[in-house]
Amino acid sequence: MLKYFFKNIGPGPLVAAAFIGPGTVTLCTLIGIKYGFQLLWAIIISVLAAIVLQGMAVRIGILGRKSIIETLREEIKISWIRSFIFILIFGAIMIGNTAYEAGNISGAALGLETLIGSFSFNISSFNFKLYPILIGFLTALILWLGKYKILERCLIFLVIIMSLSFLFTAIATGPSIINVFSGLFKFSIPQGSLLSIMGLVGTTIVPYNIFLHTELVREKWSNKEDLQYALKDMLIALGLGGLISISVIITAAGVEASEINNAVDLALGLAPVFGEASKYLLSIGLFAAGITSSITAPLAAAYVVCGCFGWTTDFKSIPFQCSWAFVILFGTLLASTGLKFILIIQFAQIANGILLPIIAAILLWIMNKAAWLGKSKNTLIQNFLGFSIVIISLFLSMRTLGSVLQFF
DSSP: OHHHHHHTOOSHHHHHHHHSSHHHHHHHHHHHHHHTTTTHHHHHHHHHHHHHHHHHHHHHHHHSOOOHHHHHHHHOOOHHHHHHHHHHHHHHHHHHHHHHHHHHHHHHHHHHHHHHOOOEEEETTEEEEHHHHHHHHHHHHHHHHOOHHHHHHHHHHHHHHHHHHHHHHHHHTOOOHHHHHHHHHSOOOOTTOHHHHHHHHHHHSOHHHHHHHHHHHHHHOOSGGGHHHHHHHHHHHHHHHHHHHHHHHHHHHTOOOSOOOSHHHHHHHHHHHHTHHHHHHHHHHHHHHHHHHHHHHHHHHHHHHHHHHTOOOOTTOHHHHHHHHHHHHHHHHHHHTTOOOHHHHHHHHHHHHHHHHHHHHHHHHHHHHOGGGGGGSOOHHHHHHHHHHHHHHHHHHHHHHHHHHTTO
16 A cells, blocks of 8 residues: 555655755744734635646646646747747746755755754865865755655655655644634735735745656656645645645744744754754754755756757756756855845845746646647636636736836
8 A cells, every 4th residue: 555655656756856855944934923823825826726736737747748837838839929938937936946956955955054063164265165065066966866766765764754844833832723824824915925825826826836746756657647645745835835834834833932944943942841852853943855856956957958059858858958957056156155145045036036926837737738638728717726826926016016016
Protein backbone atom coordinates (compact mmCIF):
# COMPACT_ATOMS: atom_id res chain seq x y z
CA MET A 1 0.00 0.00 0.00
CA LEU A 2 2.78 2.42 1.00
CA LYS A 3 4.80 1.51 -2.10
CA TYR A 4 1.74 2.22 -4.28
CA PHE A 5 1.25 5.57 -2.53
CA PHE A 6 4.82 6.73 -3.17
CA LYS A 7 4.70 5.44 -6.75
CA ASN A 8 1.88 7.87 -7.53
CA ILE A 9 3.45 10.86 -5.78
CA GLY A 10 4.53 13.14 -8.59
CA PRO A 11 5.62 16.77 -8.76
CA GLY A 12 3.50 17.60 -5.71
CA PRO A 13 6.43 17.92 -3.29
CA LEU A 14 8.24 20.12 -5.81
CA VAL A 15 5.16 22.33 -6.18
CA ALA A 16 4.80 22.63 -2.40
CA ALA A 17 8.52 23.32 -2.09
CA ALA A 18 8.32 26.01 -4.76
CA PHE A 19 5.80 28.20 -2.97
CA ILE A 20 6.80 27.51 0.66
CA GLY A 21 10.15 29.28 0.73
CA PRO A 22 11.75 31.71 3.22
CA GLY A 23 9.80 34.54 1.60
CA THR A 24 6.51 32.82 2.38
CA VAL A 25 7.64 32.01 5.90
CA THR A 26 8.81 35.59 6.49
CA LEU A 27 5.66 37.15 5.02
CA CYS A 28 3.38 34.86 7.05
CA THR A 29 5.41 35.65 10.16
CA LEU A 30 4.99 39.41 9.69
CA ILE A 31 1.26 39.01 8.94
CA GLY A 32 0.73 36.86 12.04
CA ILE A 33 2.52 39.41 14.23
CA LYS A 34 0.65 42.41 12.80
CA TYR A 35 -2.83 41.05 12.04
CA GLY A 36 -3.11 37.89 14.12
CA PHE A 37 -5.61 35.44 12.59
CA GLN A 38 -7.48 38.09 10.57
CA LEU A 39 -5.93 37.22 7.17
CA LEU A 40 -6.11 33.43 7.37
CA TRP A 41 -9.01 33.55 4.92
CA ALA A 42 -6.63 34.92 2.27
CA ILE A 43 -4.66 31.64 2.43
CA ILE A 44 -7.84 29.62 1.79
CA ILE A 45 -8.85 31.81 -1.17
CA SER A 46 -5.32 31.74 -2.59
CA VAL A 47 -5.07 27.94 -2.34
CA LEU A 48 -8.47 27.48 -4.03
CA ALA A 49 -7.43 29.83 -6.84
CA ALA A 50 -4.11 27.97 -7.14
CA ILE A 51 -6.00 24.67 -7.47
CA VAL A 52 -8.01 26.10 -10.39
CA LEU A 53 -4.94 27.47 -12.23
CA GLN A 54 -2.56 24.59 -11.46
CA GLY A 55 -5.30 22.18 -12.51
CA MET A 56 -5.33 23.82 -15.95
CA ALA A 57 -1.53 23.55 -16.10
CA VAL A 58 -1.69 19.84 -15.20
CA ARG A 59 -4.26 19.15 -17.93
CA ILE A 60 -2.10 20.91 -20.52
CA GLY A 61 0.89 18.77 -19.57
CA ILE A 62 -0.91 15.41 -19.28
CA LEU A 63 -3.49 15.67 -22.06
CA GLY A 64 -1.61 17.86 -24.52
CA ARG A 65 1.89 16.52 -23.76
CA LYS A 66 3.07 20.10 -24.24
CA SER A 67 4.48 22.90 -22.14
CA ILE A 68 2.68 26.23 -21.83
CA ILE A 69 5.41 27.91 -23.89
CA GLU A 70 5.11 25.31 -26.66
CA THR A 71 1.34 25.75 -26.68
CA LEU A 72 1.65 29.53 -26.98
CA ARG A 73 4.12 29.14 -29.85
CA GLU A 74 1.62 26.96 -31.73
CA GLU A 75 -1.59 28.82 -30.87
CA ILE A 76 -0.50 32.48 -31.26
CA LYS A 77 -0.21 33.07 -34.98
CA ILE A 78 0.73 36.79 -34.89
CA SER A 79 4.50 36.89 -34.45
CA TRP A 80 4.84 40.28 -32.70
CA ILE A 81 2.20 39.36 -30.10
CA ARG A 82 3.92 36.02 -29.52
CA SER A 83 7.31 37.73 -29.16
CA PHE A 84 5.91 40.35 -26.76
CA ILE A 85 4.38 37.66 -24.51
CA PHE A 86 7.60 35.62 -24.55
CA ILE A 87 9.70 38.68 -23.64
CA LEU A 88 7.30 39.50 -20.80
CA ILE A 89 7.36 35.95 -19.44
CA PHE A 90 11.13 35.58 -19.90
CA GLY A 91 11.93 38.88 -18.15
CA ALA A 92 9.52 38.37 -15.27
CA ILE A 93 10.60 34.79 -14.57
CA MET A 94 14.36 35.39 -14.84
CA ILE A 95 14.42 38.58 -12.75
CA GLY A 96 11.85 37.32 -10.27
CA ASN A 97 13.45 33.89 -9.85
CA THR A 98 16.93 35.36 -9.38
CA ALA A 99 15.54 37.59 -6.61
CA TYR A 100 13.72 34.60 -5.13
CA GLU A 101 16.89 32.51 -5.31
CA ALA A 102 18.85 35.08 -3.31
CA GLY A 103 16.10 35.02 -0.67
CA ASN A 104 15.85 31.22 -0.71
CA ILE A 105 19.57 30.73 -0.20
CA SER A 106 19.72 33.49 2.43
CA GLY A 107 16.81 31.91 4.31
CA ALA A 108 18.39 28.46 4.31
CA ALA A 109 21.68 29.99 5.47
CA LEU A 110 19.89 31.91 8.22
CA GLY A 111 18.39 28.67 9.50
CA LEU A 112 21.85 27.07 9.59
CA GLU A 113 23.41 30.08 11.32
CA THR A 114 20.84 29.91 14.09
CA LEU A 115 21.53 26.23 14.60
CA ILE A 116 25.36 26.07 14.44
CA GLY A 117 26.67 29.64 14.27
CA SER A 118 27.88 31.80 11.38
CA PHE A 119 31.03 31.57 9.28
CA SER A 120 32.41 34.18 6.89
CA PHE A 121 35.65 35.18 5.16
CA ASN A 122 37.08 38.33 3.60
CA ILE A 123 38.26 38.86 0.02
CA SER A 124 39.78 42.30 -0.38
CA SER A 125 37.24 44.67 1.20
CA PHE A 126 34.29 42.29 0.76
CA ASN A 127 32.95 40.00 3.46
CA PHE A 128 31.41 36.77 2.16
CA LYS A 129 29.26 34.39 4.18
CA LEU A 130 30.17 30.73 3.79
CA TYR A 131 26.77 29.04 4.14
CA PRO A 132 25.14 30.66 1.08
CA ILE A 133 28.07 29.50 -1.06
CA LEU A 134 27.77 25.93 0.27
CA ILE A 135 23.98 25.92 -0.24
CA GLY A 136 24.37 27.30 -3.77
CA PHE A 137 26.91 24.56 -4.53
CA LEU A 138 24.62 21.85 -3.10
CA THR A 139 21.68 23.14 -5.16
CA ALA A 140 23.79 23.15 -8.34
CA LEU A 141 25.05 19.62 -7.59
CA ILE A 142 21.51 18.21 -7.18
CA LEU A 143 20.38 19.80 -10.46
CA TRP A 144 23.60 18.83 -12.28
CA LEU A 145 23.02 15.17 -11.40
CA GLY A 146 19.91 15.60 -13.53
CA LYS A 147 17.94 12.67 -12.15
CA TYR A 148 14.28 13.42 -11.52
CA LYS A 149 13.94 10.57 -9.01
CA ILE A 150 16.79 11.92 -6.87
CA LEU A 151 15.31 15.40 -6.98
CA GLU A 152 11.84 14.13 -6.13
CA ARG A 153 12.97 12.05 -3.15
CA CYS A 154 15.15 14.83 -1.74
CA LEU A 155 12.24 17.25 -1.83
CA ILE A 156 9.71 14.77 -0.37
CA PHE A 157 12.04 14.32 2.62
CA LEU A 158 12.65 18.05 3.07
CA VAL A 159 8.99 19.03 2.66
CA ILE A 160 7.98 16.48 5.31
CA ILE A 161 10.57 17.94 7.71
CA MET A 162 9.42 21.48 6.94
CA SER A 163 5.74 20.59 7.41
CA LEU A 164 6.26 18.85 10.75
CA SER A 165 8.48 21.66 12.08
CA PHE A 166 5.94 24.41 11.44
CA LEU A 167 2.88 22.32 12.35
CA PHE A 168 4.27 21.21 15.72
CA THR A 169 5.29 24.76 16.57
CA ALA A 170 1.82 26.11 15.70
CA ILE A 171 0.13 23.48 17.88
CA ALA A 172 2.52 24.28 20.73
CA THR A 173 1.31 27.89 20.86
CA GLY A 174 -2.13 26.62 21.95
CA PRO A 175 -4.22 28.84 19.66
CA SER A 176 -7.93 29.46 20.25
CA ILE A 177 -9.80 27.17 17.85
CA ILE A 178 -12.69 29.64 17.69
CA ASN A 179 -10.36 32.50 16.71
CA VAL A 180 -8.62 30.32 14.10
CA PHE A 181 -11.92 29.36 12.45
CA SER A 182 -13.04 32.99 12.60
CA GLY A 183 -9.88 34.04 10.76
CA LEU A 184 -10.32 31.27 8.19
CA PHE A 185 -13.93 31.97 7.29
CA LYS A 186 -14.62 35.58 8.29
CA PHE A 187 -13.75 37.89 5.40
CA SER A 188 -12.05 41.04 6.77
CA ILE A 189 -9.53 43.51 5.36
CA PRO A 190 -7.80 45.40 8.18
CA GLN A 191 -6.57 48.90 7.37
CA GLY A 192 -3.24 48.84 5.53
CA SER A 193 -3.39 45.09 4.84
CA LEU A 194 -3.84 45.21 1.04
CA LEU A 195 -0.15 44.74 0.21
CA SER A 196 0.00 41.84 2.68
CA ILE A 197 -3.01 40.19 1.02
CA MET A 198 -1.40 40.68 -2.39
CA GLY A 199 1.80 39.19 -1.02
CA LEU A 200 -0.07 36.11 0.19
CA VAL A 201 -1.68 35.72 -3.24
CA GLY A 202 1.70 36.21 -4.95
CA THR A 203 3.46 33.71 -2.73
CA THR A 204 0.75 31.02 -3.05
CA ILE A 205 -0.10 31.30 -6.76
CA VAL A 206 3.47 31.57 -8.01
CA PRO A 207 3.52 32.14 -11.81
CA TYR A 208 6.73 30.17 -12.28
CA ASN A 209 5.12 27.27 -10.41
CA ILE A 210 2.48 27.03 -13.14
CA PHE A 211 5.15 26.61 -15.84
CA LEU A 212 7.12 24.18 -13.65
CA HIS A 213 4.09 22.02 -12.89
CA THR A 214 3.24 21.54 -16.57
CA GLU A 215 6.79 20.39 -17.32
CA LEU A 216 7.07 18.06 -14.35
CA VAL A 217 3.82 16.18 -14.93
CA ARG A 218 5.17 15.35 -18.40
CA GLU A 219 8.33 13.98 -16.75
CA LYS A 220 6.35 11.84 -14.29
CA TRP A 221 3.38 10.57 -16.34
CA SER A 222 2.99 9.61 -19.99
CA ASN A 223 -0.62 8.41 -20.29
CA LYS A 224 -3.81 10.45 -20.33
CA GLU A 225 -5.29 7.97 -17.87
CA ASP A 226 -2.79 9.26 -15.29
CA LEU A 227 -4.59 12.60 -15.05
CA GLN A 228 -6.46 11.45 -11.93
CA TYR A 229 -3.16 10.77 -10.14
CA ALA A 230 -1.72 14.11 -11.23
CA LEU A 231 -4.76 16.00 -9.94
CA LYS A 232 -4.75 14.16 -6.60
CA ASP A 233 -1.04 14.85 -6.27
CA MET A 234 -1.70 18.54 -6.93
CA LEU A 235 -4.52 18.75 -4.36
CA ILE A 236 -2.35 17.16 -1.66
CA ALA A 237 0.60 19.45 -2.44
CA LEU A 238 -1.37 22.71 -2.47
CA GLY A 239 -3.35 21.70 0.62
CA LEU A 240 -0.12 20.91 2.45
CA GLY A 241 1.42 24.21 1.37
CA GLY A 242 -1.63 26.10 2.60
CA LEU A 243 -1.47 24.26 5.94
CA ILE A 244 2.17 25.28 6.38
CA SER A 245 1.37 28.95 5.66
CA ILE A 246 -1.52 28.85 8.13
CA SER A 247 0.74 27.19 10.74
CA VAL A 248 3.35 29.97 10.46
CA ILE A 249 0.69 32.70 10.81
CA ILE A 250 -0.81 30.94 13.87
CA THR A 251 2.64 30.58 15.43
CA ALA A 252 3.49 34.24 14.87
CA ALA A 253 0.10 35.37 16.19
CA GLY A 254 0.91 33.63 19.48
CA VAL A 255 3.98 35.79 20.11
CA GLU A 256 3.73 39.10 21.95
CA ALA A 257 6.54 40.98 20.24
CA SER A 258 7.00 43.70 17.65
CA GLU A 259 10.69 43.43 16.68
CA ILE A 260 10.31 40.30 14.58
CA ASN A 261 11.43 40.29 10.95
CA ASN A 262 11.83 36.59 10.11
CA ALA A 263 11.34 33.05 11.39
CA VAL A 264 14.53 33.11 13.46
CA ASP A 265 13.34 36.20 15.36
CA LEU A 266 10.05 34.38 15.80
CA ALA A 267 11.88 31.39 17.29
CA LEU A 268 13.70 33.65 19.75
CA GLY A 269 10.38 35.26 20.67
CA LEU A 270 8.93 31.84 21.45
CA ALA A 271 11.96 30.70 23.46
CA PRO A 272 10.80 32.11 26.85
CA VAL A 273 7.58 30.09 26.54
CA PHE A 274 8.69 26.89 24.83
CA GLY A 275 12.45 26.87 25.47
CA GLU A 276 15.23 26.04 23.01
CA ALA A 277 13.03 23.54 21.14
CA SER A 278 11.22 26.38 19.36
CA LYS A 279 14.49 27.71 18.00
CA TYR A 280 15.47 24.36 16.57
CA LEU A 281 12.06 23.56 15.13
CA LEU A 282 11.65 26.87 13.32
CA SER A 283 15.28 27.05 12.21
CA ILE A 284 15.09 23.54 10.72
CA GLY A 285 11.84 24.50 9.03
CA LEU A 286 13.39 27.68 7.62
CA PHE A 287 16.42 25.75 6.34
CA ALA A 288 14.19 23.13 4.67
CA ALA A 289 12.03 25.87 3.12
CA GLY A 290 15.12 27.63 1.77
CA ILE A 291 16.88 24.58 0.33
CA THR A 292 13.76 23.20 -1.37
CA SER A 293 12.86 26.51 -2.99
CA SER A 294 16.48 27.12 -4.02
CA ILE A 295 16.17 23.95 -6.15
CA THR A 296 12.80 24.67 -7.75
CA ALA A 297 13.30 28.37 -8.63
CA PRO A 298 16.28 27.85 -11.00
CA LEU A 299 14.67 24.67 -12.38
CA ALA A 300 11.52 26.57 -13.33
CA ALA A 301 13.59 29.40 -14.85
CA ALA A 302 15.49 26.89 -17.00
CA TYR A 303 12.27 25.41 -18.37
CA VAL A 304 10.91 28.87 -19.23
CA VAL A 305 14.14 30.13 -20.83
CA CYS A 306 14.61 27.02 -22.98
CA GLY A 307 10.94 27.09 -23.95
CA CYS A 308 11.09 30.75 -25.02
CA PHE A 309 14.11 30.13 -27.25
CA GLY A 310 12.93 26.75 -28.53
CA TRP A 311 15.81 24.87 -26.89
CA THR A 312 15.59 21.33 -25.54
CA THR A 313 14.54 20.97 -21.90
CA ASP A 314 16.58 17.82 -21.35
CA PHE A 315 18.27 17.94 -17.92
CA LYS A 316 21.68 17.18 -19.49
CA SER A 317 21.53 19.79 -22.27
CA ILE A 318 24.00 22.69 -22.09
CA PRO A 319 21.38 25.49 -22.54
CA PHE A 320 19.20 23.99 -19.79
CA GLN A 321 22.13 23.67 -17.38
CA CYS A 322 23.42 27.17 -18.18
CA SER A 323 19.96 28.64 -17.51
CA TRP A 324 19.60 27.23 -14.00
CA ALA A 325 23.29 27.87 -13.28
CA PHE A 326 22.81 31.58 -14.08
CA VAL A 327 20.01 31.89 -11.51
CA ILE A 328 21.94 29.95 -8.84
CA LEU A 329 25.17 31.92 -9.46
CA PHE A 330 23.65 35.38 -9.12
CA GLY A 331 21.36 34.28 -6.30
CA THR A 332 24.37 32.90 -4.41
CA LEU A 333 26.41 36.06 -4.99
CA LEU A 334 23.61 38.27 -3.66
CA ALA A 335 23.05 36.00 -0.66
CA SER A 336 26.73 35.56 0.25
CA THR A 337 27.37 39.31 0.45
CA GLY A 338 24.90 39.52 3.33
CA LEU A 339 22.38 41.76 1.60
CA LYS A 340 19.01 41.78 3.37
CA PHE A 341 16.56 39.70 1.39
CA ILE A 342 13.21 40.64 2.95
CA LEU A 343 12.53 43.66 0.72
CA ILE A 344 13.73 41.77 -2.38
CA ILE A 345 11.44 38.84 -1.61
CA GLN A 346 8.47 41.10 -0.91
CA PHE A 347 9.11 42.94 -4.18
CA ALA A 348 9.27 39.62 -6.07
CA GLN A 349 6.01 38.48 -4.46
CA ILE A 350 4.21 41.73 -5.38
CA ALA A 351 5.66 41.51 -8.92
CA ASN A 352 4.37 37.93 -9.12
CA GLY A 353 0.96 39.13 -8.02
CA ILE A 354 0.96 41.78 -10.74
CA LEU A 355 2.01 39.17 -13.35
CA LEU A 356 -0.66 36.73 -12.14
CA PRO A 357 -3.69 38.11 -14.07
CA ILE A 358 -1.68 37.93 -17.31
CA ILE A 359 -0.67 34.29 -16.72
CA ALA A 360 -4.21 33.39 -15.59
CA ALA A 361 -5.69 34.98 -18.73
CA ILE A 362 -3.21 33.05 -20.91
CA LEU A 363 -4.14 29.76 -19.23
CA LEU A 364 -7.84 30.48 -19.63
CA TRP A 365 -7.34 31.27 -23.32
CA ILE A 366 -5.36 28.06 -23.91
CA MET A 367 -7.95 25.90 -22.15
CA ASN A 368 -10.64 27.19 -24.52
CA LYS A 369 -8.55 27.49 -27.69
CA ALA A 370 -6.54 24.27 -27.88
CA ALA A 371 -8.21 21.81 -30.27
CA TRP A 372 -6.24 18.87 -28.86
CA LEU A 373 -8.00 19.15 -25.47
CA GLY A 374 -11.28 17.89 -26.95
CA LYS A 375 -13.83 17.15 -24.23
CA SER A 376 -11.25 18.14 -21.61
CA LYS A 377 -11.58 21.81 -22.50
CA ASN A 378 -12.78 24.05 -19.71
CA THR A 379 -16.37 23.61 -18.64
CA LEU A 380 -18.65 26.58 -18.02
CA ILE A 381 -17.96 26.40 -14.27
CA GLN A 382 -14.19 26.19 -14.81
CA ASN A 383 -14.33 29.20 -17.13
CA PHE A 384 -16.38 31.12 -14.57
CA LEU A 385 -13.85 30.35 -11.82
CA GLY A 386 -10.90 31.16 -14.09
CA PHE A 387 -12.44 34.42 -15.27
CA SER A 388 -13.21 35.37 -11.65
CA ILE A 389 -9.56 34.80 -10.72
CA VAL A 390 -8.42 37.00 -13.62
CA ILE A 391 -10.78 39.84 -12.60
CA ILE A 392 -10.01 39.65 -8.87
CA SER A 393 -6.22 39.38 -9.40
CA LEU A 394 -6.37 42.27 -11.89
CA PHE A 395 -8.25 44.39 -9.35
CA LEU A 396 -5.73 43.54 -6.62
CA SER A 397 -2.83 44.28 -9.00
CA MET A 398 -4.21 47.73 -9.86
CA ARG A 399 -4.84 48.53 -6.20
CA THR A 400 -1.36 47.30 -5.30
CA LEU A 401 0.27 49.41 -8.00
CA GLY A 402 -1.64 52.42 -6.70
CA SER A 403 -0.48 51.75 -3.14
CA VAL A 404 3.16 51.29 -4.22
CA LEU A 405 3.18 54.45 -6.35
CA GLN A 406 2.05 56.49 -3.35
CA PHE A 407 5.48 55.90 -1.82
CA PHE A 408 7.20 57.74 -4.72
